[in-house]
Amino acid sequence: MTQSNPPLLDVRGLSLSVATGDGLMPVVRDMSFSLNASETLGIVGESGCGKSLTSLAIMGLLEGTPVRVTAGEILFQGRDLLTLPPRERRRIMGNEMSMIFQEPMTSLNPVYRIGDQIVETIREHQPMSKSAARTRAVELLRMVRIPDPEGRIDSYPHQLSGGMRQRVMIAMALAGSPRLLIADEPTTALDVTVQAQILKLIADLQSETGMGIILISHDLGVIAETCDRIAVMYRGRVVESAETRDLFATMRHPYTRGLLDSIPEPDEDVDRLPTIPGRVPGLDERVDGCAFNPRCARASAVCREEDPGETAFGGGHAARCHHPLEPDA
Amino acid sequence: MLGYATRRLLALIPTLLAASLLVFLFVHLIPGDPAAVLLGDTATPEEVEALTREMGLNAPLYLQYLYWLGNVLQGDLGTSIFFGAPVLSVIADGAETSILLAVMTMVWIVILGVPIGVVSATRHGTWVDQVASGGAMLFASVPTFWLGLYLILIFSVSLGWLPSSGYPSISDDGGLANLRYLLLPSFTLAAPNAALIIRLVRASMLDVQREDHVRTARAKGLAPWKVATKHVFRNALIAVAAAFGFTFAALVSEAVVTETVFSLPGIGRLVVQSILRRDYPVIQGVILIIVVLYMVINLLVDLAYAWLDPRVSLK
Numbered sequence: 001m002t003q004s005n006p007p008l009l010d011v012r013g014l015s016l017s018v019a020t021g022d023g024l025m026p027v028v029r030d031m032s033f034s035l036n037a038s039e040t041l042g043i044v045g046e047s048g049c050g051k052s053l054t055s056l057a058i059m060g061l062l063e064g065t066p067v068r069v070t071a072g073e074i075l076f077q078g079r080d081l082l083t084l085p086p087r088e089r090r091r092i093m094g095n096e097m098s099m100i101f102q103e104p105m106t107s108l109n110p111v112y113r114i115g116d117q118i119v120e121t122i123r124e125h126q127p128m129s130k131s132a133a134r135t136r137a138v139e140l141l142r143m144v145r146i147p148d149p150e151g152r153i154d155s156y157p158h159q160l161s162g163g164m165r166q167r168v169m170i171a172m173a174l175a176g177s178p179r180l181l182i183a184d185e186p187t188t189a190l191d192v193t194v195q196a197q198i199l200k201l202i203a204d205l206q207s208e209t210g211m212g213i214i215l216i217s218h219d220l221g222v223i224a225e226t227c228d229r230i231a232v233m234y235r236g237r238v239v240e241s242a243e244t245r246d247l248f249a250t251m252r253h254p255y256t257r258g259l260l261d262s263i264p265e266p267d268e269d270v271d272r273l274p275t276i277p278g279r280v281p282g283l284d285e286r287v288d289g290c291a292f293n294p295r296c297a298r299a300s301a302v303c304r305e306e307d308p309g310e311t312a313f314g315g316g317h318a319a320r321c322h323h324p325l326e327p328d329a
Numbered sequence: 330m331l332g333y334a335t336r337r338l339l340a341l342i343p344t345l346l347a348a349s350l351l352v353f354l355f356v357h358l359i360p361g362d363p364a365a366v367l368l369g370d371t372a373t374p375e376e377v378e379a380l381t382r383e384m385g386l387n388a389p390l391y392l393q394y395l396y397w398l399g400n401v402l403q404g405d406l407g408t409s410i411f412f413g414a415p416v417l418s419v420i421a422d423g424a425e426t427s428i429l430l431a432v433m434t435m436v437w438i439v440i441l442g443v444p445i446g447v448v449s450a451t452r453h454g455t456w457v458d459q460v461a462s463g464g465a466m467l468f469a470s471v472p473t474f475w476l477g478l479y480l481i482l483i484f485s486v487s488l489g490w491l492p493s494s495g496y497p498s499i500s501d502d503g504g505l506a507n508l509r510y511l512l513l514p515s516f517t518l519a520a521p522n523a524a525l526i527i528r529l530v531r532a533s534m535l536d537v538q539r540e541d542h543v544r545t546a547r548a549k550g551l552a553p554w555k556v557a558t559k560h561v562f563r564n565a566l567i568a569v570a571a572a573f574g575f576t577f578a579a580l581v582s583e584a585v586v587t588e589t590v591f592s593l594p595g596i597g598r599l600v601v602q603s604i605l606r607r608d609y610p611v612i613q614g615v616i617l618i619i620v621v622l623y624m625v626i627n628l629l630v631d632l633a634y635a636w637l638d639p640r641v642s643l644k
Contacts, residue, residue: 111564
């Protein structure tokens with residue numbers, strides 16, 4: 001982690017708000033993290049915590065949504081993406097930085113052959129003849145281990161399974177040899193066995209290409225298997241971040257603990273799976289102090305009054321909590 | 330695709346037979362005796378009966394149908410009672426006007442409906458969209474005969490730019506310039522249908538815009554106009570293609586009114602006049618031809634559908 005050159009991606013103080021009839025409502029607050037090449041950062045949290053919006057903001061896909069960036073910088077290879085003119089920004093999208101999504105069933109255009117959709121991406125960023133781009137597309141399909149890529153290239157999306165379609169999405173994402181891949185719940189819609197294959201594929205491609213990866217998931221298990229570092233988000237904020245091994249050894253935030261406890265373990269015999277009580281408050285509900293305090297067993301008076309600042313525990317481990325958990329003895 | 334087209338063509342045969350039976354029966358349900366109408370008020374019952382026998386109208390209905398169907402299958406639609414000429418040639422006389430009117434109407438629908446719909450969708454929520462949507466709403470609601478009369482009032486009577494009625498053939502003096510006679514009628518006929526297409530293009534583009542694959546297209550770094558044309562509009566066309574079939578059906582009935590308002594010597598007006606004259610063979614012939622046209626157009630729409638959406642022909 002001690003590198004002299006700037007990180008691949010450096011997000012500083014990113015805040016997002018959604019425009020509603022009553023004005024701007026903050027959805028992501030003061031988000032900061034950085035990512036190096038060959039590194040995988042996992043962002044985990046419940047639905048609505050702002051993890052997907054963060055990824056869309058980095059990718060530049062907020063246009064057309066009611067969500068706006070209200071503060072912060074997104075430095076990609078030293079350049080602030082938020083100040084780039086749209087044309088410059090598009091030159092990066094799908095090229096140096098690409099993204100795969102949660103729903104492989106609907107993320108491909110149903111009316112074009114998959115080969116044409118990959119070729120479109122290739123030729124958007126590289127001057128290349130149609131036939132050369134097609135050869136490259138076959139190569140990409142082979143890279144994502146689609147059997148018989150020469151035959152499959154002329155398939156329509158509806159002729160492929162969900163797992164195959166996600167492989168096609170990955171092939172498309174690799175078209176520009178990206179430095180950064182953002183994977184937003186890439187395996188959530190897939191069968192468990194296919195999930196494992198896709199995660200393995202992404203990890204293998206990373207060791208081949210050295211790209212940095214942001215993996216977004218609500219599934220701490222998926223994150224634990226694949227990521228070097230983890231950021232846990234709750235209600236638009238990173239509440240805890242650490243190296244994966246460190247985080248699982250010593251969780252500091254009660255919310256992280258709650259997330260882990262609610263994963264069923266096959267070898268444990270419990271009557272009832274522990275859950276986090278309550279629900280994530282709606283955007284329009286005002287919570288004073290720590291956003292997690294209404295659901296937290298450790299909450300005290302100070303939690304209801306004061307928003308906790310970030311406490312560093314060494315080794316890049318930080319949490320926002322007035323009463324952090326002690327390491328297990 | 331070819332197999333799909335062949336199957337669909339074969340399926341037309343039973344439908345056409347059923348349609349021919351319906352057409353025949355409905356026409357004979359119209360009250361009134363063609364022989365009496367033809368001979369006028371002064372005819373004696375004997376004369377009427379003689380003419381009825383001469384025209385074969387005294388035979389049982391099913392025999393009349395089979396006889397008519399047999400001739401139709403040989404390409405003979407019968408002889409017009411009123412004109413005394415073959416029905417096909419009577420229809421052919423009106424065909425030039427009606428075909429040109431239909432073509433010009435379709436041109437209006439496409440050049441007005443599609444671009445305005447696209448602009449309306451891409452400028453969604455702006456004043457441009459509001460003006461376009463409001464205009465579409467207005468033209469969709471205005472009755473054809475009313476719009477036709479007002480266009481005549483403005484462009485023929487007040488401004489004197491365009492003729493108000495009639496249509497000399499393009500093979501007569503004036504040549505292609507005679508098409509100006511069809512400008513107002515075709516616009517009148519197109520307006521409500523173009524309005525429908527505007528609203529449909531806009532609505533389906535807005536639908537497609539929300540789909541996940543459009544986000545993928547934007548994530549590729551494609552310029553907004555490429556996303557709008559290659560991904561949003563292209564997919565929205567699937568829904569629009571289906572509407573063209575309905576549009577044709579609407580055109581046929583509206584053409585009858587429009588041809589009457591503008592006194593055009595077309596097939597629409599021929600139908601109205603033939604009904605008044607109880608000219609059975611002409612009514613049957615025209616309706617049969619319209620039915621065939623309607624089916625062929627719907628077949629073309631379905632083929633376009635299969636071509637636009639690769640998921641269709643495989644089902």
